[in-house]
Amino acid sequence: MTGLDRFLAGTGPIRSASLKRFPFFYVRLKHRGPDWSGLYQHGDCFLSHQRLAIVDPASGDQPLFNEDKAIVVTVNGEIYNHEELRKRLPNHKFRTGSDCDVIAHLYEEYGEDFVDMLDGMFSFVLLDTRDNSFIVGRDAIGITSLYIGWGLDGSIWISSEMKGLNDDCEHFESFPPGHLYSSKEGELRRWYNPPWFSEAIPSTPYDPLVLRRAFENAVIKRLMTDVPFGVLLSGGLDSSLVASITARHLTGTKAAKQWGAQLHSFCVGLEGSPDLKAAKEVADYLGTVHHEFHFTVQDGIDAIEDVIYHIETYDVTTIRASTPMFLMSRKIKSLGVKMVISGEGSDEIFGGYLYFHKAPNKEELHRETCHKIKALHQYDCLRANKSTSAWGLEARVPFLDKEFINVAMDIDPEWKMIKPDQGRIEKWVLRNAFDDEENPYLPKHILYRQKEQFSDGVGYSWIDGLKSHAAGHVTDKMMLNATHIFPHNTPTTKEAYYYRMIFERFFPQNSARSTVPGGASVACSTAKAIEWDSTWSNNLDPSGRAALGVHVSAYDPQLPTSVATGKVPTNIINKMPRMVEVSAPGLTIQS
Numbered sequence: 254m255t256g257l258d259r260f261l262a263g264t265g266p267i268r269s270a271s272l273k274r275f276p277f278f279y280v281r282l283k284h285r286g287p288d289w290s291g292l293y294q295h296g297d298c299f300l301s302h303q304r305l306a307i308v309d310p311a312s313g314d315q316p317l318f319n320e321d322k323a324i325v326v327t328v329n330g331e332i333y334n335h336e337e338l339r340k341r342l343p344n345h346k347f348r349t350g351s352d353c354d355v356i357a358h359l360y361e362e363y364g365e366d367f368v369d370m371l372d373g374m375f376s377f378v379l380l381d382t383r384d385n386s387f388i389v390g391r392d393a394i395g396i397t398s399l400y401i402g403w404g405l406d407g408s409i410w411i412s413s414e415m416k417g418l419n420d421d422c423e424h425f426e427s428f429p430p431g432h433l434y435s436s437k438e439g440e441l442r443r444w445y446n447p448p449w450f451s452e453a454i455p456s457t458p459y460d461p462l463v464l465r466r467a468f469e470n471a472v473i474k475r476l477m478t479d480v481p482f483g484v485l486l487s488g489g490l491d492s493s494l495v496a497s498i499t500a501r502h503l504t505g506t507k508a509a510k511q512w513g514a515q516l517h518s519f520c521v522g523l524e525g526s527p528d529l530k531a532a533k534e535v536a537d538y539l540g541t542v543h544h545e546f547h548f549t550v551q552d553g554i555d556a557i558e559d560v561i562y563h564i565e566t567y568d569v570t571t572i573r574a575s576t577p578m579f580l581m582s583r584k585i586k587s588l589g590v591k592m593v594i595s596g597e598g599s600d601e602i603f604g605g606y607l608y609f610h611k612a613p614n615k616e617e618l619h620r621e622t623c624h625k626i627k628a629l630h631q632y633d634c635l636r637a638n639k640s641t642s643a644w645g646l647e648a649r650v651p652f653l654d655k656e657f658i659n660v661a662m663d664i665d666p667e668w669k670m671i672k673p674d675q676g677r678i679e680k681w682v683l684r685n686a687f688d689d690e691e692n693p694y695l696p697k698h699i700l701y702r703q704k705e706q707f708s709d710g711v712g713y714s715w716i717d718g719l720k721s722h723a724a725g726h727v728t729d730k731m732m733l734n735a736t737h738i739f740p741h742n743t744p745t746t747k748e749a750y751y752y753r754m755i756f757e758r759f760f761p762q763n764s765a766r767s768t769v770p771g772g773a774s775v776a777c778s779t780a781k782a783i784e785w786d787s788t789w790s791n792n793l794d795p796s797g798r799a800a801l802g803v804h805v806s807a808y809d810p811q812l813p814t815s816v817a818t819g820k821v822p823t824n825i826i827n828k829m830p831r832m833v834e835v836s837a838p839g840l841t842i843q844s
Contacts, residue, residue, distance in 0.1 A: 281414075281416050281417055282303055282412070282413065282414055282416070282417050283303050284563075284642065284643055284644065284645060285303055285305065285329075285413060285414070285642040285643075285645065286302070286303030286304040286305040286645065287303070287305065287645045288304045288305055288306040288310070288645075289302075289303075289304040289306065289314045289315075290302070290303055290304070291303075291304065291314055291315045291316050291327070293316045293325055293327075293380075295325065295380060295382045295385070296385060298380055298385065298387065300316050300325060300327045300378060300380060301327070302315040302316060302327040305591065305642075305645050305646075305647060306479075306480070306591075307331070307478055307479065307480055307591060307592055307647055308331070308350070308351055308352045308477060308478065308479055309349055309350035309351045309352075309479060310479055310480065312348075312349040312350060312351070313349045313350065313351030313353070313354070314349075315327050315328065315353070317348070317349065317351065317353060317354050317356070317357055318348065318357060319345070319357040319358055319360075319361050320345065320346050322382075323381065323382050323383050324357040324358075324360055324361055324379065324380070324381055324382070325357070325379070325380040325382065326353070326356050326357045326360075326377055326378070326379045326380075327377065327378050328353040328356060328375055328376070328377040329375065329376045329377070329397050329399075329413050330353070330373055330374045330375030330376060330377070330392065330396075330397045331352055331353075331373045331374055331375070331475075331477070331647075331649065332352040332353055332355060332356070332371055332372065332373040332375065333352070333372050333373045333474040333475065333477055334371070334372040334373070334474075335351075335352035335353070335354070335355045338355045338359065338370065338371075339355060342355070342358050342359070342362060345358040345361070345362070352373070352477070353375075353377075356371075356377060356379065357379065359371075360379055360381075360388075365388055365433060365435060368390050368433055368444045369444055369445070371392075372474075372654075372655060372656075373392065374392045374396035374397050374649070374650070374653075375390070375391070375392045375397060376389075376390070376391050376392070376397040376398070376399035376413060376428070377389070377390050378411050386435070386436045386437050387436045388433060388434060388435050388436070389401065389411050389428065389433070389434040390432070390433045390434075390444070391428050391429070391430050391431065391432060392430065392431070393430060393431045393445040393447075393653075393655055393658075394430050394431070394598075394626065394629055394630065394634060394653045394658075395429075395430030395431075395629065395630025395634050396630075396634050396637075396638065396650055396653055397413070397638055398413050398414060398630075398634075398635060398638050398639060398642075399411070399412075399413060399427070399428040400412050400413075400414065400415050400417070400418055400425055400426065400427055400428055400768075401425065401426060401428045401434065402418040402421070402422030402423075402424065402425030402426075402764075403422055403423060403424050403425070404421055404422055404423060405423045408421075409436075410422050410425070411428070414565060414639070415565045415760060415765060415768065416562075416565065416759075416760075419760060419762055419764075419765060422764070424764050425762075425764045425765075425768075426764060426767065426768060427630070427631070427768045429441065429443075429630075430445070430627075430630045431443055431444060431445025432444065432445075447655075447658070447659055447662070448659070448662075448663065449623060449626075449658070449659070449662035449663070450623070450627075452619070452620050452623045454615065454616055454619055454665075454666065455619070455662065455663045455664065455665060455666070456665050457663045457664055457665060458664075458665060459664050459665065459668040459682055461682070461685055461686040462686070463660060464660060464661065464664070464682065464683070464686040465686040465687060467654075467656060467657045467660040467661070468494070468498070468651065468652070468654075468657055468683075468686075469498050469502070470654075470656070470657075471651035471652070471654035471656070471657040472495060472498040472499055472502070472594070472651045473498070473502050474651075474654070475594055475649045475651050476499065476502065476503065476506050476508055477507075477508075478507075478508050478592050479507075479508075479511065480512075480590075480591040480592060481512050481517075481589055481590045481591060481592075482508065482512075482517075482590060482591065482592040482593060482594070483516065483517035483518060483519055483544075483585070483590050483592075483593050483594075484496045484499055484516060484517070484518050484519070484541075484593060484594045484595075485518075485519055485520070485581075485593050485594070485595045485596070485648075486518040486519060486520050486532045486535060486536060486541070486543070487520060487528045487531070487532055487596070488520065488527070488528050488529075488530070488531025488532035488533075488534065488535050488699065488702070489528070489531065489596070489702060490599070490605075490680060490683070490684060490699070490700065490702060491596030491597075491599040491600070491605075491652065492532075492595065492596035493531075493535045493695050493699055493700075494596070494683075494687055494694065494695070495594055495595070495596050495651060496516065496518055496535060496536075496539055496541065497535075497539055497687075497694040497695055498694070499516055499594060500516045500539045500540070500541060501694075503516055515540070515541070515542055516539070516541045516542070517541060517542045517543075517544065517590065518532070518535075518536050518539075518541040518542070518543045518544065519543075519544045519546065519581060519584075519585050519590075519593065520532035520533075520536075520543070520544070520545055520546065520581075521545075521546040521547075521548065521577045521578070521580060521581035521711060522545075522546075522547065522548075522577070522711040523547070523548065523549065523550065523711060523714060523715055524547055524549075526711050526713075526715075528711055529545060529547075531699065531702065532545075533545070534696070534699065535695065535696075535699055538695065538696055538699075544584075544585075544588070546580065546581045546584050548577060548580050548711075550714060550715060550718035550719075551718075552580065553576045553577065553580065553715060553718070553719070554718065554719070554722050556576055556579060556580060557572070557576060557752075557755065558755055559579070559643075560572060560575050560576050560579050560640070561752060561755045561756050561759065562759050563579065563639050563640070563642075563643040564579075564635060564636060564639040564640060564643075565635075565639065565756075565760065565765075565768070566631075566635060566756070566768075566769050567742075567744075567749070567752045567753045567755075567756040567766075567769055568631075568632065568769055568770065569746070569748055569749050569752065570632065570774070570777060571632055571633075571635065571636050572752050573715070573716055573719060574633075574636055575636045575639070575640045577711045577715070578636060578637070578640040578641070579640045579643060579644075582640055582641045582643065582644045582646045583643075583644045585644075585646055586644040586645055586646045590646070591645070591646060591647060592646070592647045592648075592649065593641065593646065593647070593648055593649070594648075594649045594650075594651065595637055595648045595649065595650055596650070596652060597629075597633040597634065597636075597637050597648075597650045597652065597653065598626075598629065598633065598634075598650055598652035598653040599652045599680065599683065600625075600680070600777075601622060601625035601626045601629055601633075602622060602626060602652060602658060602661045602662065603622070603661065603669055603679070603680040603682060603683050604618050604621070604622050604666075604669045604670075604671070604679065604680070605679045605680040606679070606776055606777045606778065607679065607703075607776050608775055608776040608777070608778045608782055608785065608786075608789070609621070609669075609671055609679055610671045610679065611782075611785040611786045612670065612671070612782075612785060613785060614670075615665070615666040615667045615669070615670055616666070617782075617785070618666050618669055618670060619666035619669075621778075621779060621781070621782050622662070622666070622669070623662075624779050624781070625779065626658070626662075628770065628779075629653070631769070631770045632770075634650070634653070637650060664682065668681075668682050669681075669682055678701065678703070679703075684700050684701055687700065688700060719748055720746075720747070720748050722751075723746075723747045723748040723750070723751035723752075724747050726747075726751055727747040727750045727751050727754075731750060732747060732750060735750060739753055739757075741763075741766055741767065741771075742766065742769060742770075742771035756769075773790075775789040775792060
């Protein structure tokens, strides 16, 4: 069940102004959970929730309670092992069939240490009315979004999105993944402590069958749903594997009995984009009911302000990739689908970004993957969660399954090193694990398709068009003063400046701009990895095409900067068709 929680706790009498404004979260955050609204008050503590009903739609409304209603919980997320956890609570009586119903009872039985027992994605607030204490928790990687804020009157606020806090808090920040906040201790502590977190170099030999089974299990557990669902399919390795495994195991599941055993797949792109072509081929191979969503550069540009408002960032890569996902999510929801399974996280775990071709040794590669996973909540997780939640759609990400990450990050990173002379391209360990000659998961050329970042794969002219549009709104004179206007995370390109202006209009607080990471990047690298190739410092663009000498369609270093970075003349953009078309067998939607 995906919903939205907002929590207010005071240390004394709460200001009447706060109480009057508190219900306004229904307006600001209702998009995340349009199915039901819940509000609960105990003393100076308030819990509110907007529900997107996925599991047990009939009776799982929130807040949720234990038997005597002394423990109150609001949750955003999914607990995939809830049936197993119920068996460990034989003396407890559950009010609903909701997967999140176990949380209040686990707390009653095990105290604050229950969090590590949860297998899923979640953000929750739990109020213990017996002593007026509360705890706040977020899943291991930060798949679901969560923020914490503090008011001048001593109040503490929790919200799934920043826009729920920015009017009432003197300071707010992103709630760190894998952490728990306890009001009794008044501080955060990390509950998620896997072996890889220390960044020690593992030495476990690579076993393709162990890796395959771990990922198949991660996908299968995410088929838990009581509503129509599908898979996001770009035609790249990660989403194609997700689709293939889902199609194999869908038959016989509760979801198949309710909604049919033929899987629905969804793809978005500009007309003629690499992803559309590859996704159609995979869909035909797997036999899915495939839905293609076409958008134009202008359609994306027109949506930029809404995208930045919803995803709450000014990070260039995230905005580039969020926009097509945002447009696609609206179309998916219009078809009656409420949940999708997606392929985020694989590139961080396996060193799949093209800049990993230049990793100097296995130690550097492993440390970079650790850093990338730890930062996912600021990038791809934020994009996947908020781009879909903007339209009341839930995204599940099996590559970020706790058990799967433990298996994948325990492999000796020597196996993840890219060695073209040995036929080992990026993510070879994953590709090889699913290279089954007898019962193939995917066609060979799809299984070994070069990594294409989502913002590139939807069509190269998408990024080129964004840069050209920004250049028409940000002057050279504006860029000269950028350090004075934006001293924190100063934008270094016109595109970044353009996004920053929009962000600041929606979120002008110092706290807001501090939630967004900064630093140089090439092809989605960390700043540290830029040191792997001296030429990269002259071509700092997060697009995969900035990986010169690696990407088959890399920017031409011999071209002038304006051309190499894809600044398409405005007259070309304006001539692009404005039709958005959605097509599938028996279905055509045009707008």
